[in-house]
Structure formats: C-alpha cells, structure tokens
Amino acid sequence: MALLQINDLIVLYGEIEALRGVSLSVDEGQVVTLLGANGAGKSTTLRAISGLAKPAAGEILFDGKSIAGLGPEAIVRLGISHVPEGRRIFPGLTVKENIMLGASNRRVAKAELSREADAMFDLFPDIRQFSSSLGWTLSGGQLQMVAVARGLMAKPRLLLLDEPSLGLAPVIVQAVFRIIAQIRQDTTVLLVEQNARMGLSVADHGYVLETGRIVLGGKPDELWGNEAIAAAYLGGHAKARA
Amino acid sequence: MDLVLQLLFTGIGIGAVYALVALGFVLIFRATNVVNFAQGEFSMVAAYLMVVFAVDLGWPYWLSFLLALAGMALLGVIFNLGVYYPLRHRTFLPVIIATIGASILMANSVLAIYGPQPQVLQGWFETPGIQLGPVYLDSQYLLIIAVTVVMVIFNYWFFEHTMLGKKLQATSQDKEMASLLGISVSTMIMITFIYSAVLGGLAGILVAPVLFVSIQMGSTIALKAFAATIIGGFGDVAGAIIGGLALGVIETFGAAYISVPYKDGFAFLVLVLFLIFRPQGIFGERVAEKA
Numbered sequence: 001m002a003l004l005q006i007n008d009l010i011v012l013y014g015e016i017e018a019l020r021g022v023s024l025s026v027d028e029g030q031v032v033t034l035l036g037a038n039g040a041g042k043s044t045t046l047r048a049i050s051g052l053a054k055p056a057a058g059e060i061l062f063d064g065k066s067i068a069g070l071g072p073e074a075i076v077r078l079g080i081s082h083v084p085e086g087r088r089i090f091p092g093l094t095v096k097e098n099i100m101l102g103a104s105n106r107r108v109a110k111a112e113l114s115r116e117a118d119a120m121f122d123l124f125p126d127i128r129q130f131s132s133s134l135g136w137t138l139s140g141g142q143l144q145m146v147a148v149a150r151g152l153m154a155k156p157r158l159l160l161l162d163e164p165s166l167g168l169a170p171v172i173v174q175a176v177f178r179i180i181a182q183i184r185q186d187t188t189v190l191l192v193e194q195n196a197r198m199g200l201s202v203a204d205h206g207y208v209l210e211t212g213r214i215v216l217g218g219k220p221d222e223l224w225g226n227e228a229i230a231a232a233y234l235g236g237h238a239k240a241r242a
Numbered sequence: 243m244d245l246v247l248q249l250l251f252t253g254i255g256i257g258a259v260y261a262l263v264a265l266g267f268v269l270i271f272r273a274t275n276v277v278n279f280a281q282g283e284f285s286m287v288a289a290y291l292m293v294v295f296a297v298d299l300g301w302p303y304w305l306s307f308l309l310a311l312a313g314m315a316l317l318g319v320i321f322n323l324g325v326y327y328p329l330r331h332r333t334f335l336p337v338i339i340a341t342i343g344a345s346i347l348m349a350n351s352v353l354a355i356y357g358p359q360p361q362v363l364q365g366w367f368e369t370p371g372i373q374l375g376p377v378y379l380d381s382q383y384l385l386i387i388a389v390t391v392v393m394v395i396f397n398y399w400f401f402e403h404t405m406l407g408k409k410l411q412a413t414s415q416d417k418e419m420a421s422l423l424g425i426s427v428s429t430m431i432m433i434t435f436i437y438s439a440v441l442g443g444l445a446g447i448l449v450a451p452v453l454f455v456s457i458q459m460g461s462t463i464a465l466k467a468f469a470a471t472i473i474g475g476f477g478d479v480a481g482a483i484i485g486g487l488a489l490g491v492i493e494t495f496g497a498a499y500i501s502v503p504y505k506d507g508f509a510f511l512v513l514v515l516f517l518i519f520r521p522q523g524i525f526g527e528r529v530a531e532k533a
Contacts, residue, residue, distance in 0.1 A: 050422060076424040088419040090412045097408050105424030110405050154424065 001064055003028040003188050004049070004080075004158055009058035009068075011041075011048050018044040020212035021058070026158065026205075031180065031189040033199040035223075036209035042192040043085050045209070046160045049190070050082035051075040062158070076105040081156035085163050087147040091136035095127060095146050098135055102153025120149045123182065126175070141172035148179060158188045165195045177202055200224065244376035249494050255383030256452070257490020258390035262445035263467035264474070264482035265397065266438035271477055272414040273434040274326060276337045280345035282464020284439045285446025288314050289455040290352050292447050293361045303366060310447055311440055318439030322432050330431075345460070353457050360454035386448045393441065394483055401479075410434060462506070466493075469513040475523030484524060 002025035011019040019041045026032045036042045047053035049060060051072035060068040067075055076082070081102075089098050099117040100110075108116070121128035124145045130138060138146065144164055151159055161180070165173040173195065180202050183189060193199030200206050200220040208216040208223070216226060263281060270278045291313045295306030325340045367381040401407035413420045413430040421427050445463065453459055467482075470489045474481025489509050496508035516523065 052418060052422070072418075072421040073424050073426055076422060082422050084419065084422065088416055088422075090415045090419070092415055093408060093411055100405070101408060101412050101420075101423055101425070104409065104420075113405070150423070 002026060003063060005061040007059040009048060010056045011044050011053050012056045017212055022214055024207050024214060026188060026190050028188055030204040031184045031191060031202050033191045033193055033203040033206045034209055035193060035196050035199055035206060040209040041212045042209055043162055046082060046162050046192055050080060050160060076154055079157035081151045081154035082160040083147045083151035083162060087143040089135040089143050089146050093135055094132045096131045098146055099149050099153055102150035105154045124149050141168050144176055156187060161189060161191045163192055163194060165198055173198060247377045249498050251377055251379060253491030253494035254487055255386050257487035258386045259445045259449040260466045260470045260489050261483045261486025262390055262393060262441050263463050264470040264486045266441040267467055267471050268477055268479055268482045269434055270438045273431050276334050279341040281442050282460035283345045283348040284442030285463050286460030287317060287348055288443030288446040289450040292363055292450060293455055311443055314439045314443030315436050318436035322435035349457050360456040363450040363455050365451035382451050389448060466509050469509050472513060473516050473523055475525035478525045481523055481525035
C-alpha cells in the first residue's frame with residue numbers, strides 16, 4: 001500500500017480548476033518528484049495534501065486513511081510536513097526559534113526542543129552560526145536550509161518540499177539537493193520542482209503535471225528520454241520568477 | 243523644579259494606563275491585523291465590574307479585583323467568539339466595524355444598567371500617598387506604575403522566553419505557515435483576545451479611582467491609547483509603551499503650563515504632528531520584519 005495515494009483530485013480556485021483530476025502515489029521510503037511549468041498545479045497539489053487548499057472532489061489517502069478536508073493543523077499531526085513555496089520563515093523570530101517551532105505538531109518540553117534544534121544543525125552546518133539571527137536577515141539559500149530543518153522537526157513520515165531550488169545559486173541548489181539525498185534515508189519525500197534535472201536526480205519516481213493534469217509518470221530514466229519533458233522544460237515558456 | 247518632578251510623576255502614572263491599553267491594541271493588531279475599537283470598553287467594563295463587586299456587593303477589594311479580571315478573561319473569550327471568529331476570513335473592514343458595534347453594545351449595556359451617573363470607586367490603599375522630598379507620590383499612581391512595570395516585564399518574558407509566546411509571534415507573522423507547523427491559530431488568537439481584555443481591564447480598574455467610573459471613560463482612554471500606538475510606531479510593543487508614557491507626560495505638562503480645559507487636546511495635537519512629520523512613529527524605522 002502506498003504511503004500517499006491521490007485519486008482524481010480536483011481543486012478549484014473560485015471558478016478556475018487548478019487541479020483537474022490528479023492521481024499519483026508515493027510509496028514509503030521513496031522520493032517522488034512532481035515536475036511542471038508555472039501554474040501547472042504543482043504547489044496546489046501540495047497545498048491540497050497539507051490541508052491549505054480544500055479539494056472539491058477526489059481522494060487523498062495517507063497511510064490508507066482519508067485526509068481530504070482536514071485542516072493543516074490536523075494533517076501535520078498525522079505526520080505530513082509541508083515546506084511551502086517561498087520558505088515562509090518567520091521574519092521576526094530567530095533561526096533557532098523557527099526550527100524549534102517546527103515541532104509544534106508534537107508535545108515536547110522546551111529543553112528537549114532546544115536539544116533537537118541543536119542536533120538539526122549537524123545536518124545543516126551552514127546555518128549553525130545564524131542560530132540567533134532573526135529570520136529576515138538571512139539569504140535565500142540559508143532560508144531554504146532553515147525551512148527544511150523546520151519541516152524535519154515535525155518528524156514527518158512524509159515531507160512535502162515545494163521548489164527548494166527556486167531563486168538559489170547553482171552551488172546552493174546542489175547543497176540543498178545533497179541534503180534531500182540525506183533526508184531520504186529516513187523520510188519519504190514528495191518534491192515539487194521546476195528544475196527537472198535536479199528534481200529527477202534524487203527521485204525514484206517522477207510525474208509531470210500540465211495545466212492541472214498528470215500527463216506523464218515513470219522512473220527518472222524513462223522520463224529523461226521523453227519529448228514531453230523537453231517540451232515542458234527546454235521550450236522556454238516557464239518564466240523566471242523573483 | 244519641584245513642580246516639574248511632580249508633574250512628571252503624575253504624567254507617567256496616567257501614561258502607564260494608556261500604555262497598558264495601547265499594548266492590548268498592538269497585540270490584537272499584530273495577531274489579527276485589525277484595530278480593536280472596543281479595546282477602551284474593556285477598561286470601562288472592568289471598572290464597572292469593580293463597582294459591582296467592591297461597592298454594590300461590598301466584597302473585599304482584592305477579591306473584587308481578581309473576579310473583575312476573571313470577568314475580563316471571559317469577556318475576551320466571548321468577544322473573540324462573537325466578534326472576531328465569525329468574520330476571521332473576511333477583510334479587515336467588516337471586523338473593524340464589528341468591533342465598533344461591540345463597543346457601542348458594551349457601552350449601552352452598561353448605560354442601561356447603571357444609568358449616566360458616574361460611579362465612584364475607592365483606591366486600593368487607605369493611605370492617600372507619601373511625601374518623598376519635594377514630590378507627593380499618590381498611592382494609586384504608584385500602584386499604576388508598579389503594575390505597569392510588572393506587566394511590561396511579564397509581557398517581555400512571556401513573548402521572548404516561552405514557547406507559547408513564540409507561537410503567538412509566529413501566528414501574528416504568518417498564520418498559514420503557523421497552521422502548517424501544527425500551531426492552532428484559532429487558539430493563539432483566543433489567547434491574544436483574553437490577554438488584551440485582561441490588560442485593558444487592568445488599566446480600567448487601576449485608573450478608576452483617579453477618574454470617575456463612567457460610560458465615557460472607555461472611549462477617552464482608547465483614543466489616548468490609540469494616539470500612543472501611533473506616536474510609538476503602530477504595531478510595535480515597545481513603541482506602545484513609550485508612546486503611552488510620553489502622551490501621559492505631554493498632556494500633564496500641557497495642562498499645567500498651557501491650559502487645563504485643553505488637556506485632552508494636547509494628545510491629539512501631538513498625534514496630528516506625528517502623523518504629519520513622522521507617521522511611522524518613534525520606532526517606525528524598525529519595519530524590517532515586514533521585508
């Protein structure tokens with residue numbers, strides 16, 4: 001049984017169908033990458049899984065149980081942690097405080113939280129020195145590290161990562177993906193990426209999303225050979241975003 | 243010089259009341275992005291609760307004080323559920339109008355029960371005050387200042403050194419992200435309303451023996467506290483406290499040296515000057531967290 005199974009998911013934003021019947025599955029221990037251009041519905045898929053967007057129809061099963069329609073606070077308690085687009089680090093709190101708050105889905109004493117956050121810096125040594133800096137003072141790459149560290153503090157069974165490479169310099173992107181490769185040793189990951197090369201490099205399975213529908217799915221090497229990938233990512237209609 | 247010190251003491255005392263109410267304003271604003279126009283009525287209702295318990299029922303002062311604060315906590319819950327919660331997904335405008343409506347409802351409910359006649363509430367202490375060198379320290383003002391100092395320290399500790407405080411800050415900075423982490427946003431906002439109602443109530447109870455307990459006391463205090471938040475820099479906790487104290491001092495000196503009838507006018511004159519020349523307030527530069 002898949003850890004996450006989505007069947008015919010439909011999400012509406014007002015009148016617009018953002019997702020028009022998405023089906024996908026993620027097995028425990030896998031990294032699954034969801035590729036697609038801007039506006040294809042990648043972020044919406046993650047938002048529906050984590051409870052930020054309400055499905056109009058379709059099923060979302062986590063560990064066999066339906067989670068569609070639950071609120072985000074309930075879903076993260078079940079073990080799905082969402083690191084959203086734009087990192088969303090609390091600007092007025094320190095890096096360590098941000099990371100500690102990642103465990104808000106669990107009941108942990110403050111001293112223990114502090115120890116766990118310190119341990120997290122072993123996985124992210126680059127941000128250790130910013131432990132007591134306020135969120136807004138960090139660079140994009142550092143913010144991404146904090147965001148992933150905060151997401152992991154929930155001790156999730158499934159980690160949803162939305163465009164971790166967005167706006168980062170190539171060398172930082174590589175650092176982020178090295179971390180994803182490390183995370184996968186004990187956490188299942190559903191990764192959303194525009195950067196197809198990096199996204200598939202760590203994946204066991206990939207899906208291509210186009211205007212709210214899955215148009216393609218398969219193992220990374222199967223997807224590489226496909227013309228649709230080239231059309232979607234090398235065709236150039238994906239605009240750069242700030 | 244003696245007079246200056248005396249006025250400074252009185253000004254800080256009354257300013258401390260504005261600071262407490264302003265703090266309540268700022269905390270609710272930061273948590274909900276809405277200015278709570280009923281913040282002043284919290285002070286008024288708490289003062290009337292004191293009249294009910296300590297004067298009408300004749301219960302001990304400390305018991306009345308605790309009951310009044312408990313009543314304010316309950317009012318905070320009711321206010322949150324009745325005024326904010328149903329409108330939480332709307333824009334700020336319906337919520338602001340609802341707080342104005344709630345403020346009118348509270349004022350008129352009290353008016354219906356007690357009538358327009360102001361009530362008198364005794365101070366906490368038997369001793370009216372102490373002479374310290376050239377300055378006479380009124381005991382009620384001393385109490386106001388002491389309680390405000392304690393509350394400011396508590397507020398700092400609570401928001402900076404407890405996880406609950408951090409969760410409240412996280413909620414005020416990014417509600418959606420807070421909910422993704424498993425922080426119960428509606429609980430955090432409930433706590434904010436309870437805390438703000440108790441702060442406002444505390445101010446009302448403390449200032450009641452200095453002023454009369456009247457229906458209008460809420461709107462007067464709220465306007466001053468609102469001016470204080472703008473002078474300090476809107477949304478800034480330290481700014482609200484400094485702004486409140488500054489306003490109390492300014493209006494006390496204005497009344498003594500310029501004109502007593504225009505006492506309330508000075509607060510608004512300062513407010514207008516700030517809005518023209520420094521709309522971001524004293525601490526307004528620190529908007530970095532919005533970057």
